[in-house]
Amino acid sequence: MTDSIISALQATLPAEQVSVREDVLAAHALDQGPVTDHKMPIAVVWAQSVEDVQSVMKLAHTHSVPVVCRGAGTGVSGGAHATTGCLVLSLERMDRILEIHPEDEIARVEPGVVNADLNTAVAEYGLMYAPDPASYKISTIGGNVATNAGGLRCAKYGVTRESVLALDVVLADGTLIRTGRRSFKGVAGYDLTGLFVGSEGTLGVVVGATVRLRYLPADVQTIAAFFPEVTTAAAGVLAVGKARVQPAIMELLDGNTLVQLDAEQGSDLRQRGGALLLIQTDGFAAETEAKIVRQVLGDLGATVTAEVSEEAVRLVELRRHSRGAEMDDVFRVGEDVAVPRSQLVHYIAELERIAADHEVGLKVVAHAGDGNLHPTFWVTAGETEKIPLLNAALDESIEVGLALGGTITGEHGVGQYKVRWLPLEQREEVLELQRGIKALFDPKGLLNPGKALPERIEA
Amino acid sequence: MTDSIISALQATLPAEQVSVREDVLAAHALDQGPVTDHKMPIAVVWAQSVEDVQSVMKLAHTHSVPVVCRGAGTGVSGGAHATTGCLVLSLERMDRILEIHPEDEIARVEPGVVNADLNTAVAEYGLMYAPDPASYKISTIGGNVATNAGGLRCAKYGVTRESVLALDVVLADGTLIRTGRRSFKGVAGYDLTGLFVGSEGTLGVVVGATVRLRYLPADVQTIAAFFPEVTTAAAGVLAVGKARVQPAIMELLDGNTLVQLDAEQGSDLRQRGGALLLIQTDGFAAETEAKIVRQVLGDLGATVTAEVSEEAVRLVELRRHSRGAEMDDVFRVGEDVAVPRSQLVHYIAELERIAADHEVGLKVVAHAGDGNLHPTFWVTAGETEKIPLLNAALDESIEVGLALGGTITGEHGVGQYKVRWLPLEQREEVLELQRGIKALFDPKGLLNPGKALPERIEA
Known part of the structure; x- marks a missing residue:
């Protein structure tokens, strides 16, 4: 079976789009999530077009070979870990921004477009793509869609699902469908778009996304507030809410995180407080809101940075990348x-x-x-x-x-690592409905098997 | 069959919760949508509890009787029109606000809670429930969820789906499930909550909703801008967007709408322009944004109301209710x-x-x-x-x-009236996936049959 699908892939796609080299397989076997079950793919395939994805899925369907889709491999739940006997289907070469329409305030992209690249491209028009996972400089929109990625500014601007208007999806048998719409609003039919978002490649392969863009804020104000302890900092979050200010960003870092940053950066953050709250207000009222935030946090006993603080801005950047080169492992x-x-x-x-x-x-x-x-x-x-x-x-x-x-x-996302915990959150009836949906979209169970949903426990 | 389920319902529920009186049936046979296929229900049943809904669904399932759920009956697509031989299951008596949690910024409600009542209750805490369909004074959260209701302030605050965090749903066979979560964010499992929202009572009966609340804006500014013609007014909408101002409300009324309002109100709107754009900015920057909007629209040739305009505020209220007592019919x-x-x-x-x-x-x-x-x-x-x-x-x-x-x-919503148009928008493969989902959730096809999805065209 392995040989026959590999021959078929090699006969269908150019040589540079199929690899069975050991080092390539190894480099595509894992994402950044904890590894509980290390498997090698039988091949890595790079799609360069929608048609490529359709061809690969048709062959996988015919040969009953599992397919694990992959963007930049920055996921941290093992959603892109290879499974036994699978193809890894990489979408990273489908990286074209197909359209930016400033008046419609949307963009259409291929799945391999990097989040930051889309933001750079639309910033020219005074627009932004809001979801900003910590990996935004390297992660792809396709991967962001697969995990319904969040980020720092979700509390104000929503997560990935709230920015996705339409999807082009190749189903398990190679059929291409389009869900959603180009308009902001629309209630025709069930929300298949929302169903695919966050489904971690278990229901179909996203080959295109139409996303809503937001306005780049006219102003951004950044505040760093040091608190004696983490509990007071957490209380500060509620106090800002009670002042009815909606910051774009509100990040909390505990004492041990400050210790780590100090070790990496040579800074003295931990000496200045037992916890740090980083807040950005944005938009035309950024200053007014920042003033309220400063007042509220100061009243709680925080040491708050001055009005314009380069340090505060730098700390937000540090926080964005606070995972650093850290990879999860068994330790x-x-x-x-x-x-x-x-x-x-x-x-x-x-x-x-x-x-x-x-x-x-x-x-x-x-x-x-x-x-x-x-x-x-x-x-x-x-x-x-x-x-x-x-x-x-x-x-x-x-x-x-x-x-x-x-x-x-x-x-x-649940990926592979958190599957064991899902039954603690969701009851069997709810899991069964999801298994039914999975079976409907992927009757042969070939799309990212073992991810997102736990197996049925047979009586 | 009709007699036996009615006897069973009467044996299960108190007398005041079941009616077969002709006038009651007639009063519950239609919503406000166009009527293409006027049918009478066999009975109207009022649920007062989750258990009531479960009992009704179990009986309907056993007797294979269709069930059409109904809130206030303010829908305009015929989603709550009775179908042949159906029970109408009214949720309007399940009207308790179960919880308001100001720190979590959420509320839990029964489906029969009226949108405006929820807003009144949470306003006390400086909060609001954002989705505001024109019917908000009389329509229910359950109905809003069923249609994924929009309203005036969606462009800024999102539609119903973006405010629903979790749902309690009774399935076709009477099983009670809970979807979603109490936290703002969450990606565990497929988005069943989003799937139920907008499914028009065809996948399950919503018996409870946990909704996210937003901050009541610190300030609201209202602008009325008269344009010589409707096309310039529409251009004004894009110009405001190009200034990167996101109003809470941006409503356009054409000349004939102004004529109608003048006839009803004795006003002279149509004399003052061929189209009217009503804009509300809100939040801490409401004034700054309003100033920009006035400038932008003035530059386009609009006659813009003064800074504080009672008339503008009154016009927004008029617009909110501009359907008036108007009911759609064949004319x-x-x-x-x-x-x-x-x-x-x-x-x-x-x-x-x-x-x-x-x-x-x-x-x-x-x-x-x-x-x-x-x-x-x-x-x-x-x-x-x-x-x-x-x-x-x-x-x-x-x-x-x-x-x-x-x-x-x-x-x-698609309801009954727009079913014929859905295949113009969505291809057969997409409709088939939705039919598959429908069959999974409602194998006997008893939940609001003939709504939301067109029948399969047999070859």
């Missing part, structure tokens, strides 16, 4: 629980307790404006005997997050 | 096409041509900020021989809207 796992906003303070306190109980390391950053936390738990690399402690801490952090009304994943 | 049909913003000017010109060609009346109002137009076409009531002209004009308005990249329905 270090970044999490992604989102909780209702009022639970931020309590959940962070619980995380600290959990880390202490299990004697594991912990640092926390949060897109605090929408209650989305990224705690990272770790044990010393190489100390294999500590891995059960790490996993116990992770499990407990998920259980506590759910008990507070949260979700196991705010923006990273 | 008068309100449409709901949405087009890409750049096509507004051109589409309005086309609508005028179509009305002239077919010798039918036309007035146009539009949620211009998101390209959503509500043209009303009419012939003189009673002139039955003119109905084919009216229908030809309607068909052509749809075809032209689609050719410009638009959709057959921006916010009203």
Whole structure:
């Protein structure tokens, strides 16, 4: 079976679009998520056109070979990890911006367009593509769509789903369909567009996206507020909300995150506070809103940066890339629980307790404006005997997050790594409906098997 | 069959929750949409609890009786019209606001809560529920969810789907499920919440909704701008966009709409211009933005109201209720096409041509900020021989809207009336996927049959 589909792919596509070289397979076997089940693909295929994707899916369908789609491979839940006997279908070469229409305030792109490249292109027109995952400089719109990527400015501008108007999708059997519309509004038919967004390549292959653009803000104000402790900083998030100011960005960094930044940057952040809240207001009222924010946080005891602060701007950039070169592995796992906003303070306190109980390391950053936390738990690399402690801490952090009304994943996706936790959040009836949808779109189960949804437990 | 389910319902529910009285059946047979197939329900059932809905659905499932859900009956696409032999299941008595959580910025409501009542209740906390269909004073959240209702302030704040975080849904067989989450963000599993929103009661019965609230704006500024003609007014919409100002409301009224308002109100609007653009800016920058809008529209030749204008505020209220007591019928049909913003000017010109060609009346109002137009076409009531002209004009308005990249329905829903047009917008493969989803959720086809999706055309 393996040989026959590879021959068929090689007969269908130019040589530079199919590879079975060991090093290439290895380089495309994993995304940045934790690895629990390392498998090699049987081949890597690069699509350069919609027709290529259709050809690949038709062959995969005929030969019953699984297909794992891949953009830049920056996902952190293992959604693009290879599975047994799969093809990896890379969309990264489909990287054309097909259209920018400033009056319609939309763009049409191929899936391999890098998020930052789209933003650079539309900025010329005073527009922006709002979703801004930390990986925006390298991640693709296709990957962002697959995971319904979030980012820093979601609380104000919404996540990926709220910016996607229409999708071109190649189904499991190679059929090309178009969902959605070019207009902002539309309620014709079920929301298939929204269903594909966040489905992690398990329902179809996104080969084109029509996205809504927003206005580049006339002004941006950045505030850095140091707090004595992380709980007060979290209370600051609620206080800004109570002042009815909607910042574009509201990021919380705990003390251990500051320690790490200091080590990397030679800065003295941790000396200045036990937690940092970074806030950007934007738009025509950026200054007015920033003034209110400063007042509110100052009243809570924060040390707030001056009105124009280059440092604050630099800190936001640092925060954007605070994952750095860090890759999750068996010794270090970044999490992604989102909780209702009022639970931020309590959940962070619980995380600290959990880390202490299990004697594991912990640092926390949060897109605090929408209650989305990224705690990272770790044990010393190489100390294999500590891995059960790490996993116990992770499990407990998920259980506590759910008990507070949260979700196991705010923006990273279920992928392969979090599949085991999904039944803790969603009941079997809800999982069954999703399995039904999966079976409808992908009757042979070839699209990214083992991801996004747990297997049915047979009685 | 009819007798047996009615007996079963009467045995299960208190007497005041089941009616088979002719006048009651007649009063619940139609919503406000055009009537093409007038049918009477066999009974009207009022649910007072989730358990009631489960009982009704279990009985309907056992007896294979169709169920048409109904809120306030303010829909305008016939989505709540009775179908042959159906029960009408009214959710209007399930009208409790279950929770308002100001720190989480969410509310949990039963489906029968009236949109305006929710807004009144949350205003106390400085919050608002953003979706504001024209019917907001009488329509229910359940109905708003069923149609993914829009309204005036969607361009800035999004439609219903963007405000719904979680749903409690009773499935066709009576099973209760919960979709979504209480946190703002979350990507666990497929977006079943988004799938139920806008599905017009064809996939399940929404018995509870958790909605996101937004901040009541600190300030609101209202501008009325009279233009010599409707095309210039439409150009004004693009000019405001080009100034990168995002108003909360941007409503366009054509000359015939002004004539009608003058007749009803004794005003002189039509004398003052051939079209009116009503704009509200809101938030901390409302004044700054209003100033820019006045400048931009003045430069285009508009006569703009003074800085504080009671008249402008009153006109927005008038616009909100500009349908008045108007009910669509065979002589008068309100449409709901949405087009890409750049096509507004051109589409309005086309609508005028179509009305002239077919010798039918036309007035146009539009949620211009998101390209959503509500043209009303009419012939003189009673002139039955003119109905084919009216229908030809309607068909052509749809075809032209689609050719410009638009959709057959921006916010009203497909319901029963627009089912015939859906295949013009969506190809058979896309319709088939939706039929598959429908069959998965409702294998017996009992939930609102004949709505939202056209029947499969057998070969």
